[in-house]
Amino acid sequence: MIIGILKEQNGEQRVSILPEQAEVLIKNGNTVWLESGAGEAAFAADAAYTAKNVSIESREKIRKEADVLLSYWAPPEAAEGTIRPGAILIGVYQPLFQFNLMRSWSEQKLTCFSLDMIPRTTRAQSMDVLSSQANIAGYKAVLLAANLFPRYFPMFMTAAGSIAPAKVLILGAGVAGLQAVATARRLGAVVEVSDTRPAVKEEVMSLGAKFIEVDGAADASKAGGYAVEQSEEYRQKQKQRIAEAVAKADIIIATAQLQGKPAPLLVTEEMLKQMKPGSVVIDLAASTGGNVFGVKNNETTQLHGVTLVGNSQLASDMPWDASKMYGKNVLNFLQLIINKECRLNLNFEDDIVKGCCITHDGAVVNTRISELIK
Ligand code: NAD
Secondary structure (H helix, E strand, C coil): CEEEECCCCCCCCCCCCCHHHHHHHHHCCCEEEEECCCCHHHCCCHHHHHCCCCEEECHHHHHHHCCEEECCCCCCHHHHCCCCCCCEEEECCCCCCCHHHHHHHHHCCCEEEEHHHCCCCCCCHHHCHHHHHHHHHHHHHHHHHHHHCCCCCCCEEECCEEECCCEEEEECCCHHHHHHHHHHHHCCCEEEEECCCHHHHHHHHHCCCEECCCCCCCCCCCCCCCCCCCCHHHHHHHHHHHHHHHHHCCEEEECCCCCCCCCCCCECHHHHHCCCCCCEEEECCHHHCCCECCCCCCEEEEECCEEEEECCCHHHHCHHHHHHHHHHHHHHHHHHHECCCCCECCCCCCHHHHHHEEEECCEECCHHHHHHHC
């Protein structure tokens, strides 16, 4: 098969496959094409690809002739109808929000695999792009907060006076939240965590943070690991506990998400007013509305003396490792759907293929997405 790597648009710094990963595909008998400069922002030059027998081809040729098109985000041409019908697109397309684009792709007879829809099972872990990228985002969020914070993170006793440790509140203890806990603890902060899934309490405590207990959480055990919506009574109790924690916090790292839905608003304007001037909020849920009042997606603003950063793509700011991990996820997925004869082998009985295949053979085949289109 001919696998084409497209250069990302709009300032995205990641590339979907690195040279050593392309080499594996070529050794397996595939041909790999690269749009010139696609890896540059991730420090993978064209020459590093050609050294692994990747050919540099024009974007037009890749778009018209490749069997598989790799990119992180949806290539703009796929909205314009200029990709060869029958081509396979693999990336992170957020189909729960972009369902009209998915309908257009099915009409164009494109086969699309959106890797953010891969089920969160043990077998799928090596292809789980949400985890690999969220891990980086959680780490970067804490470093960014430390950079913007006008005080130290660790406690110090010096001849020039004592420094109290920074207090960090983390909202949501999924992959990003837990990495943020670990990173903030390594920097010496005192960390508190809120999550609606009581199951994460032990993980939070084992990282040396305090878990904010709220009774009566809804059962999320059948939601594939994701959080579920909570009762009004629970939300009120949680709000009270979060308000107490916000009033003490210097830094908030917000990561709470509900799959395919707007992010829950957990910090109100009244709570924000209780924070000390110079406090910092990093909201990773900004692209779906944010967890914190006043946060604007892709902007850094000030409100009531607090710096608010809305950024849901912090992994893009660490493009080397983000590409390395994303590329490994993509490579593992390609090895699942391309057989030894280098032919496409789609097994719709496989929950991984079924979960992330959104369009195929002129139809929207993913039932969650087709229901949204109705
Ligand atoms: P996510 O990005 O969907 O959400 C982040 C966190 O926010 C979750 O822990 C969620 O419980 C929490 N949250 C949602 N609403 C909240 C609210 N109102 N208040 C406080 N917290 C709230 O999560 P994720 O990192 O993508 O992980 C989702 C799940 O998948 C987790 O259970 C994770 O352990 C699991 N997972 C499994 C695998 C695997 O087995 N392959 C891989 C990765 C993640």
